[in-house]
Amino acid sequence: MKKLLALVAVFALVAFAAPAFAANPFVDVPMNHWAYDAVSHLAAKGIIQGYPDGTYRGNQPMTRYEMSMLVARALATVDMEKASKEDAEMLKKLVVEFKDELDALGVRVDALDERVAVLEENLGGWKFWGELRFDARWADEGDGAYDRGYYTHRGETEFDLNRFRLFMSKQIDDKTKFTARIGRNNADDEGLKWERYFATIQLPWDSFLMVGKWNYDWEGEAGLYIDEDAWFTDTTWKGFYWRKNLAKGDITLFAAHTEDKYASGWTYVDLGDFYNYGARFNFNMNDKFRIAISGLYFDYENDGVARSYNEHDVIGALPYTLEDYGTYWADFGITFSPGFEFKGAYYVQDHDGPSGVPHFDDSPNAYKAIIDVSQDLLNFTSLWIEYAKFDPNFQIALQPWSAYGAELTPNLTAPAVLNVFETEVIFASLQQKWSDKWVTYQRYGQFNHDPESYAGLTGSYDITNWTFGVQYWYTPTVMFELAYDDVDYDNGWRDNIDSSLKDDSLIRFRTHIFF
Structure with missing residues (x-):
């Protein structure tokens, strides 16, 4: 019994x-x-x-x-x-x-x-988690580099929410999971909005499908940037995202559609309806070498229709058209020893460019090379050294606006609506973890822009930016950060076009809470 x-x-x-x-x-x-x-x-x-x-x-x-x-x-x-x-x-x-x-x-x-x-x-229904970032900022200039721009001015002092995100998920069954995020991303967002909502469906042959509004970040998966410095990915689209896992890599495809609205990050350019397609093949040859090939293609439903920039365009509010175009790149990673990696990427764009704009390169290239060394290997600090170069006009709808420190300093690599510059970047980032409580970090960037005699302009346009910060983890979920950022604009001919790009400095005190 x-x-x-x-x-x-x-x-x-x-x-x-x-x-x-x-x-x-x-x-x-x-x-x-x-x-x-x-x-x-x-x-x-x-x-x-x-x-x-x-x-x-x-x-x-x-x-x-x-x-x-x-x-x-x-x-x-x-x-x-x-x-x-x-x-x-x-x-x-x-x-x-x-x-x-x-x-x-x-x-x-x-x-x-x-x-x-x-x-x-996972039992019993829903899971909730999130984060809150609140910033106190003091800039040296009220209308300088740290001002938001033409539409929302921040001034010298600002106490405001930097980010609020509430995630939620539910494991519906053994093959289906729902995930969503509601939040507010910066001082410009006055209300909460649904930033993501998608279902993840496990499919046969070790693959899955995301349906809804999702985020993807191929550059982040490849370790091609730090902080929030992605060039093209780390973006959110509405559509279908499929990945097939392989024994030594993965294959990814997606198809998305954007309705008639302003492009993400551009509050002054109407791009119209377009489809966005993406494909990536990532292969790990062994534990030392990885390579991937990726492509993004934009298909405008009303391509060729004339539009115009706003009055602040450095070109002078020229009419233009947007044609279908693609961005393609290959990236790699070589691990010499645990904690020591050399990696990089080479990008190619193919587009006709806006009509009526002279000196436009319709097939610009860009590349980056990175040395990434962990603190475990160097003992006292981690080390990230990066060199990058952009051809003129290497950007249409997707620009590297956020690259290299836009969390603190804007307009480092794209100081004009149309990037008419050949740009070279030398960027370094170090971080020292002293204990579970204390972390210090430093960032340095040199950004040299050459207009290549565009519209009769001569001379270089150079920017120097450096940052020093200290983080204190009060608890495993509460972090306080004090950062000092400085930007030096060697404006040259640009002085008479955009007076906001002038030397400036910023002190930021951040409270970051995870829950």
Whole structure:
């Protein structure tokens, strides 16, 4: 009787995993027995095996060894995504109770505990998490480099929300998960908005599909930037995103559509409706070398329709048209030793460019090369050294506005609406983690722009930017940061065009909370 009662307790945990029952293999458990269903189900799942003579001997007392075998087999069988909270708690108690016996059987109890904990976390419905960043900023100039621009001026002093994000997710079943994010991203956003909402569907052949409004970041996955310095990816689209995992890499495809509206990051250019397609093949040849090929293509529904820039365009509000275009790149990573990597990327664009604009390069290129060394290898600091170069007009709808420190300083690599410059970048970033509480960091950037005699302009346009910051982790979820940023514009001919680009400095105190 004790043996059958223990069996029924385990049956209660795994019964939901398979609704159909196989025939009872034990001769001493008749069909009219009260435990018949439990015995049949657990025998079909391989959790109980009985004796060589075909009996189960349910009236015999069960040893702790036999019970531990049931627990181990149940853990290997149970589908915790469909279990109730009570089921998960019961299974966890069984793991704790029979820890020694499971240990003696060679079962990794620590791994079982971890599995139960992870699976239990998804039970019962929704999960919520998020972050809050609040900034106090003091700039030296009220209308200088740290001002927001032509439409929303920040002034010398600003206390405002930098970011609020609330994530939520629900594991719908073993193949479908829903994720969403509501938030406010900067001082310009006066209200909350749904920034992401998508379902992730597990498909056959080790692949998955995201449907809805999702974010993707191929450059981040390749380790091609730090902080918020992506050039093209780390963007959010509405559409379909599919990835197939391979033994040594992955293949990704997506298709998205944007309705008639201003482009992300451009508050003054109407791009019209367009489709955006993307493809990426990423391959790890071994643990030392990785290579990937990626492409983005923009297909405008009304390409060739004349539009115009606003009055602040350095070109002078010229009419223009947008044609279909593509951006393609190859990136790689070479790991010389743990913590020491050389990586880079080469980008090519193909477009006709805006009509009526002279000296336009319709196939500009860009590239970057990076040395990335961890603090574990150097002991006292991490080190990131990067060299990058942009051809003139290397940008149409997707510009590297956020590259190289836009979190603090804007207009480092794209000081004009149309990038008519050949731009060279030398960028370095260091970080020192002194303890679990204290972190310091430094950033330096030199950005040299050559107009290449565009519209009769001569001379260079150079920018120097450096940053020093200190972070203090008050708790694992609360961080305070004090940063000083300085930008020096060697304006040259630009002085008479844009007076906001002048030498400036900024002190920022940030409170960052994770929850």
